[in-house]
Amino acid sequence: MFKEENLILSAKQVTKKFAASKDRSLVACDKVSLNFYKGKTLGLVGESGCGKSTFMRMMVQLEKPTAGNIFFHGKEVTELRGEALRQHRRRIQMVFQDPASAFNPKMKIKDIICEPLINYGLIKRRERDQVARKYLQMVELDPELADRYPHNLSGGQQQRIGIARALTLEPEVIICDESTSALDVSVQKSIVDLLHKLQQEKHISIGFICHDIALVSQVSDHIAVMYLGNVVEVLEGKQMAEQICHPYSKTLMDSIFHLGMDYGKKMAGLEGEMPSALELPPGCPFQSRCSVCVEKCQTEKPDLKKLGEGHYVACHAVRGA
Numbered sequence: 001m002f003k004e005e006n007l008i009l010s011a012k013q014v015t016k017k018f019a020a021s022k023d024r025s026l027v028a029c030d031k032v033s034l035n036f037y038k039g040k041t042l043g044l045v046g047e048s049g050c051g052k053s054t055f056m057r058m059m060v061q062l063e064k065p066t067a068g069n070i071f072f073h074g075k076e077v078t079e080l081r082g083e084a085l086r087q088h089r090r091r092i093q094m095v096f097q098d099p100a101s102a103f104n105p106k107m108k109i110k111d112i113i114c115e116p117l118i119n120y121g122l123i124k125r126r127e128r129d130q131v132a133r134k135y136l137q138m139v140e141l142d143p144e145l146a147d148r149y150p151h152n153l154s155g156g157q158q159q160r161i162g163i164a165r166a167l168t169l170e171p172e173v174i175i176c177d178e179s180t181s182a183l184d185v186s187v188q189k190s191i192v193d194l195l196h197k198l199q200q201e202k203h204i205s206i207g208f209i210c211h212d213i214a215l216v217s218q219v220s221d222h223i224a225v226m227y228l229g230n231v232v233e234v235l236e237g238k239q240m241a242e243q244i245c246h247p248y249s250k251t252l253m254d255s256i257f258h259l260g261m262d263y264g265k266k267m268a269g270l271e272g273e274m275p276s277a278l279e280l281p282p283g284c285p286f287q288s289r290c291s292v293c294v295e296k297c298q299t300e301k302p303d304l305k306k307l308g309e310g311h312y313v314a315c316h317a318v319r320g321a
């Protein structure tokens, strides 16, 4: 599945330490080795503060490792500086959780999309309209949005702009750091579908950080579980539940299961069909943590009584359905 010739980006024993106090340091990443392959998605999961963003930021060269090596197509890029670093950065782009905060609110959408191309001298200012329209279409938005400002757009539309902007430099790797977390479930799904479609078309490697383990297991070809700065295991996406060995990964999966149990208990008193997502109580784990389940339930309308407790996890996360 992961051929050596498709290896794009590779971290070898990468460590990052931050100064914590006068003579103490915090090890955010401890000898992490992970690979990114052409056309494949690497999911990264683990509790808050375990080092996921720090690792990905090193892959994008926004942070320098304290130790270890990063290879891009087999060439060491850890110590790149100046123009060589600038040119390398084009190849690996990042899509953030909150695109609006990364955009200049005074810039029109066409300027936001085309800014990287202009900075790299790849297009002239007069070409912006035409180029922005092309990228808006690529991310399935109306080209007429080119003359609007970020605040005129919904969260999902803004995230599509973030993806369009990342695509302009034709990267080989895109890192999505909680890129779908601020969006509601149906919008989240449409963004994940868009990323998947673009990945198929352009053979991009995607690094995907997300707290929704069910969603990560659906979109990832391989998943690294991080714990206190270490990668404790790497699992195949859809077989995640079956392959889990490490006690920490099991605890992560259990946390989904318990949410499911609570939800199952709540719902067990209901007769008949599953309510639509709109009828689910606000803050319910079904909506906030498991987009795939919600969609399945909306389309298949399973009988909750038959499924019983733990339906939330049973319907896809554990079985990998």
Ligand SMILES: Nc1ncnc2c1ncn2[C@@H]1O[C@H](COP(=O)(O)OP(=O)(O)OP(=O)(O)O)[C@@H](O)[C@H]1O
Binding pocket: 018, 019, 026, 027, 028, 046, 047, 048, 049, 050, 051, 052, 053, 054, 055
């Ligand atoms: N620039 C920094 N200076 C000092 N400490 C930092 C810095 N960046 C991250 N850290 C620390 O490194 C550790 C890992 O942080 P990181 O953001 O990588 O975790 P994370 O797994 O992505 O968390 P979350 O899921 O909450 O985003 C944390 O303890 C954090 O406080």
